[in-house]
Amino acid sequence: MTKPSSFQEIILKLQDFWASHGCLITQPYYTQVGAGTMNPATFLRVLGPEPWNVAYVEPSVRPDDGRYGENPNRFQLHTQFQVILKPDPGNPQELYLESLKALGIDPRQHDIRFVEDNWEQPAISAWGLGWEVWLDGQEITQFTYFQQMGGVALDPVSVEITYGLERILIALNNAKAIWNEEYGAGVTYGEIRRQEEFEHSKYYFETADIERVRAMYDLFSAEADACLAQNLIVPAHDYVLRCSHMFNILDTRGAVSVAERQAFFRRIRELAKGVAVAYGEQRKGLEYPLLKESQKSKVKGQNLPATFDLRPSTFLLEIGVEELPANDVDSAYATISTRVPTLLDELRLAHGDIRLFTTPRRIVVSIDSLAPNQPDREDLVKGPPADKAFDKDGKPTQAALGFAKKNNLDPATLEAREIDGGKYVAAVVKQKGRPTPEVLAEALPKLVADIKFEKSMRWNDSGVAFSRPIRWYVALLGDTVIPFEYAGVMSGNVSRGLRPYGSPEIKIASADKYFETIREAGILLDKEERKASIVEQVNQAAALLGGEAIFGYVGATRESPLLDEVTNLIEMPTAVMGGFNPEFLALPRDVLISVMKKHQRYFPVQSKVESQKSDEASTFDLRPSTLLPHFIAIRNGDDIHIDTVREGNEHVLGARFADANFFVREDVKLKLEEYRPKLSTLTFHTKLGSMLDKSDRILKLGAEVGAMLGFKGIDEIKPLGRAVYLAKADLVTQMVTEMTSLQGIIGGEYALRSGESAEVAKAISEQYQTVPQSKVGVALALADRIDSLVGLFGAGLAPTGAKDPFGLRRAAIGVVQPLIEHGMDFDLALAVQKSAKTQPLEVTADVQKQILEFIAGRLKVVLGDMGFKHDVIEAVLAAQSNNPAGTVRALNQLSAWVGREDWSSILDGFARCVRILRSQTVDSGQWTVDESKFVDAEEKALFKAVQDTVHGQPSTVNEFLEIVTKLVPSITAFFDKVLVMAEDAKVKENRLGLLQKIASLANGIADLSKLEGF
Amino acid sequence: MTKPSSFQEIILKLQDFWASHGCLITQPYYTQVGAGTMNPATFLRVLGPEPWNVAYVEPSVRPDDGRYGENPNRFQLHTQFQVILKPDPGNPQELYLESLKALGIDPRQHDIRFVEDNWEQPAISAWGLGWEVWLDGQEITQFTYFQQMGGVALDPVSVEITYGLERILIALNNAKAIWNEEYGAGVTYGEIRRQEEFEHSKYYFETADIERVRAMYDLFSAEADACLAQNLIVPAHDYVLRCSHMFNILDTRGAVSVAERQAFFRRIRELAKGVAVAYGEQRKGLEYPLLKESQKSKVKGQNLPATFDLRPSTFLLEIGVEELPANDVDSAYATISTRVPTLLDELRLAHGDIRLFTTPRRIVVSIDSLAPNQPDREDLVKGPPADKAFDKDGKPTQAALGFAKKNNLDPATLEAREIDGGKYVAAVVKQKGRPTPEVLAEALPKLVADIKFEKSMRWNDSGVAFSRPIRWYVALLGDTVIPFEYAGVMSGNVSRGLRPYGSPEIKIASADKYFETIREAGILLDKEERKASIVEQVNQAAALLGGEAIFGYVGATRESPLLDEVTNLIEMPTAVMGGFNPEFLALPRDVLISVMKKHQRYFPVQSKVESQKSDEASTFDLRPSTLLPHFIAIRNGDDIHIDTVREGNEHVLGARFADANFFVREDVKLKLEEYRPKLSTLTFHTKLGSMLDKSDRILKLGAEVGAMLGFKGIDEIKPLGRAVYLAKADLVTQMVTEMTSLQGIIGGEYALRSGESAEVAKAISEQYQTVPQSKVGVALALADRIDSLVGLFGAGLAPTGAKDPFGLRRAAIGVVQPLIEHGMDFDLALAVQKSAKTQPLEVTADVQKQILEFIAGRLKVVLGDMGFKHDVIEAVLAAQSNNPAGTVRALNQLSAWVGREDWSSILDGFARCVRILRSQTVDSGQWTVDESKFVDAEEKALFKAVQDTVHGQPSTVNEFLEIVTKLVPSITAFFDKVLVMAEDAKVKENRLGLLQKIASLANGIADLSKLEGF
Secondary structure, three states: OOOOOOHHHHHHHHHHHHHHOOOEEEOOOOOOEOOHHHOHHHHOOOOOOOOEEEEEEEEEEOHHHOOOOOOOOOOOEEEEEEEEEEOOOOOHHHHHHHHHHHOOOOHHHOOEEEEEEEEEEHHHOEEEEEEEEEEOOEEEEEEEEEEEEOOEEEEEEEEEEEEEHHHHHHHHHOOOOOOOOEEEOOEEHHHHHHHHHHHHHHHHHHHOOHHHHHHHHHHHHHHHHHHHHOOOHHHHHHHHHHHHHHHHHHHHOOOOOHHHHHHHHHHHHHHHHHHHHHHHHHHHHOOOOOOOOOOOOOOOOOOOOOOOOOOOEEEEEEEEEOOOOHHHHHHHHHHHHHHHHHHHHHHOOOOOOEEEEEOOOEEEEEEEEEOOEOOOEEEEEEEEEHHHHEOOOOOEOHHHHHHHHHOOOOHHHOEEEEEOOEEEEEEEEEEOOOEHHHHHHHHHHHHHHHOOOOOOEEOOOOOOEEOOOEEEEEEEEOOEEOOOEEOOEEEEOEEEOOHHHOOOEEEOOOHHHHHHHHHHOOOOOOHHHHHHHHHHHHHHHHHHOOEEEOOOOEOOOOEOHHHHHHHOOOOOEEEEEEEOOHHHHHOOHHHHHHHHHHHOOOEEEEEHHHHOOOOOOOOOOOOOOOEEEEEEEEEEOOOOOHHHHHHHHHHHHHHHHHHHHHHHHHHOOOOHHHHHHHHHHOEEEOOOEEHHHHHHHHHHHHHHHHHHOOOOHHHHHHHHHHHHHHOOHHHHOHHHHHOHHHOOHHHHHHHHHOOOOHHHHHHHHHOOOOOOOOHHHHHHHHHHHHHHHHHHHHOOOOOEOOEOOOOHHHHHHHHHHHHHHHOOOOOHHHHHHHHHHHOOOOOOHHHHHHHHHHHHHHHHHHHHHOOOOHHHHHHHHOOOOOOHHHHHHHHHHHHHHHOOOOHHHHHHHHHHHHHHHHOOOOOHHHOOOOHHHOOOHHHHHHHHHHHHHOOOOOOOHHHHHHHHHHHHHHHHHHHHHOOOOOOOHHHHHHHHHHHHHHHHHHOOOOOHHHOOOO | OOOOOEHHHHHHHHHHHHHHOOOEEEOOOOOOEOOHHHOHHHHOOOOOOOOEEEEEEEEEEOHHHOOOOOOOOOOOEEEEEEEEEEOOOOOHHHHHHHHHHHOOOOHHHOOEEEEEEEEEEHHHOEEEEEEEEEEOOEEEEEEEEEEEEOOEEEEEEEEEEEEEHHHHHHHHHOOOOOOOOEEEOOEEHHHHHHHHHHHHHHHHHHHOOHHHHHHHHHHHHHHHHHHHHOOOHHHHHHHHHHHHHHHHHHHHOOOOOHHHHHHHHHHHHHHHHHHHHHHHHHHHHOOOOOOOOOOOOOOOOOOOOOOOOOOOEEEEEEEEEOOOOHHHHHHHHHHHHHHHHHHHHHHOOOOOOEEEEEOOOEEEEEEEEEOOEOOOEEEEEEEEEHHHHEOOOOOEOHHHHHHHHHOOOOHHHOEEEEEOOEEEEEEEEEEOOOEHHHHHHHHHHHHHHHOOOOOOEEOOOOOOEEOOOEEEEEEEEOOEEOOOEEOOEEEEOEEEOOHHHOOOEEEOOOHHHHHHHHHHOOOOOOHHHHHHHHHHHHHHHHHHOOEEEOOOOEOOOOEOHHHHHHHOOOOOEEEEEEEOOHHHHHOOHHHHHHHHHHHOOOEEEEEHHHHOOOOOOOOOOOOOOOEEEEEEEEEEOOOOOHHHHHHHHHHHHHHHHHHHHHHHHHHOOOOHHHHHHHHHHOEEEOOOEEHHHHHHHHHHHHHHHHHHOOOOHHHHHHHHHHHHHHOOHHHHOHHHHHOHHHOOHHHHHHHHHOOOOHHHHHHHHHOOOOOOOOHHHHHHHHHHHHHHHHHHHHOOOOOEOOEOOOOHHHHHHHHHHHHHHHOOOOOHHHHHHHHHHHOOOOOOHHHHHHHHHHHHHHHHHHHHHHOOOHHHHHHHHOOOOOOHHHHHHHHHHHHHHHHOOOHHHHHHHHHHHHHHHHOOOOOHHHOOOOHHHOOOHHHHHHHHHHHHHOOOOOOOHHHHHHHHHHHHHHHHHHHHHOOOOOOOHHHHHHHHHHHHHHHHHHOOOOOHHHOOOO
């Protein structure tokens, strides 16, 4: 195993490796392709039932990745090594890892990770699931189980392994950049490719003639159609590829509007589908020449032993899988948490503790003291009614005979019983409890099948779908294997160890030994344990660096999505510290953090000073960044050769930062303002126009919102106007195009660099935060979000069920939350009405009402999250919801009242007034109070009390309830002595009128009837 | 050395081989190319001074080679393996042969030949010299020393080795066709490529949309310009390649006229040059990063020995070369034949016999008894004139002193001598004869340099040009090496053996042993010996096959160009008999023969019956072919594994015949007549219109020519009209496009298959023969050739000097020769005049005269070749040349007269009459004969004799000379007695008038004054 050090040696080694593993070695395609997937050796050959194993180099051209030869590992042309294995050989990951060994990459000396990747290529109607394979943080391979290609579902599924050869060379040579590494024969990669890289970057970004390229596209597209009409599949495919390349050039030249983009995609997709379907038919017509007699060796496993242990035993099920996506590790856990206990009940198996664990490689169910068998049982089975079961002679009828036969009874033994209040023939069916092994052998496949995922995939001819392929089961009751087969895999007693150790087979002697054995193998099964270990190591590492790690905790429970994800990517965490060039600290802080967290799953490190305030990563901060030029990565495995891992990760991060640097440098050639007109090329929604249209709308609405929020004077109004004007401009910058999550943040950064004021920049940067800090930011966010809500509801695009494609729930929360947190009074109804007037379509009063209700619904959720009692929320919201800040004030007050010791008497007093009114069928508006008609002293006293305390309608909960409190003695006396329902109707109505006066005090404040104890 | 049996193994082995020999291994280009040469890794990198060694696979797309997947080894896409070695490593052929060994191809088991190939790609202004490498008759590789690329002269020269991988696979597996051979991993080549081959063939030949492809070409071309303007070299080159591919598609679709073709080529060539020049500048600007310090190890050879043998010795020079083209083997022989003797004279070396030999691998000069040194000599050197050499005091002047110094003399010894009739100072310079080794060491490099070739090439940094690279010299005088260096090669005493034996080094002990040693090595140095051996073996083989070989003897000396060529391709001839599928005998006989002879250098075999009549191969014959389905090839080497060689050759021939079959089958889908309109797409000449225009012209002229040749009645006139009408139609058939040499022959064949009469078909088939057999054929040929002569002269394109680009000399011979051989009287002047009227431009009377003179010039050559005496020809031609048949009749008669014993008296008699007239200054037209003025009896007698014998002007030589014969006695008497120059002017003029009557008898018949003895 000599380590190749040149580009060509890598290629020659991979060719030899895959040739010796039964692959056909073919050549790159003769037309520019974006990826090896587009080569007919993949695109066409993965279709249909024929086996196909192939490997080839594919120089892949992606114009918009051009960096003029300046980026250390991003190029408009990179070299893929593409492998297709069809069908799945059962061990493609292991084959792949062996191929890395052939390249001299020993998994023990590196950190090799299979990181979820849901591959999708809408332009050719293709998708698959799999992973990016990371070598020390660098993506070196895409590994995909193709599910669909050209719109055609694949059967069998193909495994696609796409190596990124440049990155492998960099990794092998531990290089900073590709350029000075050897291509072969003593010539550097840079010598071979750098000048060309520069020329093509310039061509694609600057000089390609848009009109001519467009004309080429049209010609290619027409010729593709013509070829398809003649059933000339490969020529047609060639033209589709050319169309695709032309589109890429146009796109890189910035010549494709969003609306056009869809049309291009649709067109190319149609053509690709046409090619795929025609190819399928052609192969069928040829009777699939490569299809050999299926040697489907139906795996037959062990049989159950003849005798079973009669004592309760530990049961252990381990489902061994290829690396699950982080979310699926959790969802599998959730499923077995609910499913396993109920299953045991259904199976009538007594058991002790259940322990459940999930990691990226395994799903584990452990059950203590599982009964050796089901208990016997007797079931009473209800038969026909007694009167229909026996004839006049008392002999069983046909119905009774049938029932007896069905239940395997002697008809003579049938007798009638009282069941459910009627008389029926019944049978007592005795069922012998079955041995647990038997029961499990039947039940376990179903248990596995019950574990469902949001996205699942097929991989072999079992047709089973799972998150990722299942490769083994350990199923042990004590030391007995419970034999079953599911998804083409047989159960046994062999597990596999850590991926970095080569996933060695590990024999599990018995269920009881499982945890010990697995721990010895270095695997931490328990997610919480893994997480704790990570936190501890990261904190230690950060301390060594003199800083503090940014975990990015969010929400009240301070969960860290990053930590959660990282925990689910490994089975044995080891922290790796790394650094980057401090010059990159000049990049926007959020760019740095975003790259580290989102792209690389690293924990950033910042100096402790700032960290005392907050460890929130995404707060825009105008002070110099206090990030440190360091990061902490988590390796899967131990600390052998950890320097290699560190250097690899450092290289990757450096390259990514260099890329960001490229974008920023390109972007700041224009002022932010100059990007705004280009918003016309981005469609917001076809019914609502472009992003420029939206931007113009929120400019109008922003002024109204400002006024409603009390913005006054040029000092307040001007920054708002400027912020709203520039708010969306960053959407057409390269940096945001590349990292959408940085929208707003980049806008703010560029605003500053364009000479805008700090206030304007801050507002722009905050606009996508749920609660902007600045008043201007709030006003901007409100205008933006209300415009979206009103416009999209008006266009008939309100969320339905779980679907919320435009994120309107989030928008509504983003309307109420800032108002609440900033305590800003605001009339949502008015704002919606103003916004409706700016929309390019009519938004009716009805729709406006729906919008307000929708916002109120979100408000309720927010209030619940704030800890208000449900009934209190209901009480207030029933009366007021269009001013969230006011709602919260009311809630605070009401909550205080509800907490008073005398609350029940106050509530009771008020409630007595309200309740008696409810029983009246007549509308309350008809009652008037006529002092002269009062009869009893107590009612006169109450009337007086009301007159003394009530001076107009109260405006707050406190005012209202203070009045009520004062009235309570009089109310109590009134109800004790006075019969409201007097026979004299006038007297009665006068009394009701008095009570109604009291009840109406709550109007517009709260509906106390919603409260507990009312 | 395991033999790969699959396509991919061949590739992997070649990659490994060349990688281990210091080559960079790169990838096929991402754009369709016609050859690996177009990949920038060749096209650009061969430019400039930097070293470059690279190897890569290149699927090469040539639309017009598409055969719908039906041909066993011709495809629109074939796979090249391209190697570039820059500079020449000195042993590229040996490296190449080693690479074949790595593929399991042992040169001892095959016939591997380096067959001259002058590679030229005008579309990219590139050329080089080298070979096709043949493996058992199959071209498997092109081997070229690039001399120029993109219009730029290359320094250093690059060696290009281009393997044809499909053919190598076929050869390795001894397969009939590629389709069922393994591509790799158990999958056949056919499975991978055949369907696609069909689809692309159909696309290129039938469905590609001409207008769209043309539009693509225009866009690509414009974009190429734009890229060049921006100095974006690779993008520009990509577009040039696309232009080229589009052109190929258009061409395959038959959409390119000849005139357009030139424009396309010009345009692409300009672009390619632009790319090449820009690249050269770019590299220069980068200061040639790949250029390392030249390790030019100046080869230093042995010194001359201190003492020399004093006896005469044998001298031997062998110049060892890579395989010379067959013609160059002969031209080198011719050069040394004249140069060596004169050189020895110049060197003043006495010598015995000179023996000279040339083979493809060596040029040999052997000199017996070469003197050990030059004789001493004294030379008298002439100095300044005596009167300028000494001053008045008799002392030497400056001039004399200078002369003395220059000649190394004591000025005191200077004295004057009589030289050339004047007095000069002179010096006697004594020169000691130098030893022969010294003399040779100086002279031999010049001798080698004196061997010039029609086309020569450079290969290393010596800058020397030769036919092919020189790789060794043996230079021995006795057993002493004569040391010299030329073209970077040092002389020595080591020769190399036969190519098939691996060119082993052979030490030559002494010049005397050379011939014996070389013969022991199996090499036949003597061309005549090789030729005789071939003839003997071929005849034996043909006899075994029951037939007779077709050597294709031509001309009076019955030379066989094929035999000559084959003799110069080998050093050890061994005949190989092979066969082909008899079904192919249904192809036109000339197609079969042409393929065997021209393409494969095989000797065809025919049954003896026919061969008794003629062994001329190219005679069109309407009877069933009597060719036998066999051939005889000549292998270079012995008969080891000769079956392999035979099978390989059989495969190749089968494939070639299949290809011809394809063309014929495609062609006969239309009738011949239907091709005629397509002649409009072929330009004859821009000033003279298309081939259709020409065809229309000769249709008119044909009628006139027929009339002039006396065609009468519908039976004669109709076939002529039809033949002329159809004559050129075959030029647009695929078969003729493919094998231009079969023009006419194919037309005749297709005419028959289209239902034309045998007479018409025969005429069409014969039209390009110098002398058609049939009268219709002659008329057609005359019309065609006269049209060409008249039109092209009219367009100002008469041949100048050696240049005759339109073959007008041949056309003129083709006018006179048939007329002569068929004895047809014909008025050339009239024909030229008629033709002039049909031309689209004016052909003046002057030009017509030039044309007739030009034809007469050719006629003279033809007549000379017929054996007529020069003076006789001159005599007749001076009087008549516009009717070649008549001229020949006159010549025959005159020759007979000249041969008579009494000829001198006849001639003398007539000459006396003529001569005396010549001395007169007065024009003869002024003299009238007045019988009354005769004075003497003898003049009266002569006058009477004239009156008796002359009855009008004689029309033949015989008539004329019979008259003269009768007059001779009277003439003699006249001159004996009569003084013509009488003082009486009237008497004198009367006498002159009488003689003039006699002299004028020769008018229009012959000018006897041109005859010897006149």
